[in-house]
Amino acid sequence: xxxxxxxxxxxxxxxxxxxxxxxxxxxxxxxxxxxxxxxxxxxxxxxxxxxxxxxxxxxxxxxxxxxxxxxxxxxxxxxxxxxxxxxxxxxxxxxxxxxxxxxxxxxxxxxxx
Amino acid sequence: xxxxxxxxxxxxxxxxxxxxxxxxxxxxxxxxxxxxxxxxxxxxxxxxxxxxxxxxxxxxxxxxxxxxxxxxxxxxxxxxxxxxxxxxxxxxxxxxxxxxxxxxxxxxxxxxxxx
Numbered sequence: 001x002x003x004x005x006x007x008x009x010x011x012x013x014x015x016x017x018x019x020x021x022x023x024x025x026x027x028x029x030x031x032x033x034x035x036x037x038x039x040x041x042x043x044x045x046x047x048x049x050x051x052x053x054x055x056x057x058x059x060x061x062x063x064x065x066x067x068x069x070x071x072x073x074x075x076x077x078x079x080x081x082x083x084x085x086x087x088x089x090x091x092x093x094x095x096x097x098x099x100x101x102x103x104x105x106x107x108x109x110x111x112x113x
Numbered sequence: 114x115x116x117x118x119x120x121x122x123x124x125x126x127x128x129x130x131x132x133x134x135x136x137x138x139x140x141x142x143x144x145x146x147x148x149x150x151x152x153x154x155x156x157x158x159x160x161x162x163x164x165x166x167x168x169x170x171x172x173x174x175x176x177x178x179x180x181x182x183x184x185x186x187x188x189x190x191x192x193x194x195x196x197x198x199x200x201x202x203x204x205x206x207x208x209x210x211x212x213x214x215x216x217x218x219x220x221x222x223x224x225x226x227x228x
Contacts (some may be wrong), residue, residue, distance in 0.1 A: 004156070033215065042117070043157075043202060045215035056215065091157065097215040104149075104157035 002026065006092050011113070012111045018080040021108045025094030031055075032075050033095075033102060034067060037090035046090075049075060050098065051063035082112045115140040119203045119219035126193055126226050134188040134222045136177075136203035144205040146170075146179050147216070152198045160188075172197070193226045199228040200224070 005024045025032045034046040046065070047057040051072035054100050060067070064083070069094050072090040079086055094101040119136040126132060138146065148160040148170070166181035173225030175190045186203060203219040 027202075030215075035216070035218075037221075040221070042220040043204075043216075043218040045217070048215060059215070093216075101159055102214075102216060103159075106154075106156035 003093050004092055004103050006105040006108050008108060009106065010109045010112065013082055014113055015084055016081045018078065019082055019110060021077045021090050023075045023092030023105060025092070026103055029094035029096050030072070031098050032069060033093040033097040034077055035091040035093065036088050037091070038085070043091065084112050086110060087112045115144065115205060115207070115217040117203050117205055117217055119222055121220065122223035122224045123194065124222060124224050126224070128195055129164070129192045130227055132190040132193045134201055136186045136188065136219060138184050138186065138205050140205055143205060143206050147177070147204045147206070148177055149202040149204060150186050151202070157202065159211035195228050198224055198226045209214070219222050
């Protein structure tokens with residue numbers, strides 16, 4: 001069984017540009033989560049999808065961040081326009097049920113210069 | 114709100130030394146507690162978990178006991194190996210809770226084991 005995959009693994013962009021991160025969850029997992037770790041600090045929750053619906057987006061920092069999960073399969077997280085403080089590692093996780101173990105992807109390291 | 118505090122690293126040990134990484138939490142009710150590990154170049158992996166007070170999670174020689182009286186979930190290993198070098202994250206989750214099932218993480222502790 002393939003694990004959670006994320007693309008790209010690294011992205012370096014300039015301030016003001018747009019970046020789109022992609023996450024492919026484990027097949028059959030209805031729950032998909034985005035987290036990020038900024039500046040070596042704690043990993044923080046961004047949002048939670050159940051299938052294609054946003055269950056909880058309380059962790060989204062501001063309206064420069066837009067997450068989608070069309071069709072309830074893969075998800076994208078767009079940052080537009082990117083700011084320096086957006087640099088960090090963005091993790092995606094999926095689970096079969098909301099109360100089950102979350103399986104994490106390798107993360108996307110975003111650097112905004 | 115929920116929070117997790119773990120000791121700052123890096124923790125540097127010699128091979129076969131005893132490891133303790135402290136973790137304490139603040140949460141209402143009875144959260145489930147986890148230790149995740151991130152090896153270099155890889156994603157987060159669940160190392161062990163405990164879902165109720167006095168439960169002991171264990172895996173790969175690592176252990177942690179859910180102590181509700183001290184709100185702690187310290188990670189221990191009796192004899193570390195070079196291959197244990199990684200970043201360790203303590204985390205909690207409230208299950209079956211309308212507040213959502215997101216994980217709340219500590220800041221991570223980098224462990225470096227020298228031969």
